[in-house]
Amino acid sequence: MNRIIVDYKKLTPEILDLLVEKFPDGYGIRDIIKFTNHKGKYVEAVEVSTNDAIYLVKISDELVDSMESHEEEEILPPEIVEDIKIDDVDLETDL
Numbered sequence: 236m237n238r239i240i241v242d243y244k245k246l247t248p249e250i251l252d253l254l255v256e257k258f259p260d261g262y263g264i265r266d267i268i269k270f271t272n273h274k275g276k277y278v279e280a281v282e283v284s285t286n287d288a289i290y291l292v293k294i295s296d297e298l299v300d301s302m303e304s305h306e307e308e309e310i311l312p313p314e315i316v317e318d319i320k321i322d323d324v325d326l327e328t329d330l
Contacts, residue, residue: 237288240272240280243295250290253283267294 241250258266262281268291272278280291 238291239288240278240291240293242293246292249285250283250292253285253290254281254292257283262294 246254258281266281268280268282270278270280270291278291279294281294283290283292
């Protein structure tokens, strides 16, 4: 299985979805993987996996911001929630 190091700038929506799903309340110190890359630079990352690869996503303030804003996008805005009325739903549908 491939291990791929990813910076927040190159995150795909799919990887961001995996991160938010795996760490809905944010990641903790035990979730952080520390290593030295091929250039000798110290890196801290969190890991998410797909069937094809393991992604090591570099930790940064921008990553945290991306995860938080991505999570907020999935929540319905209050004006949409207020427009949904129980009368609009057909409760007598055949199951």
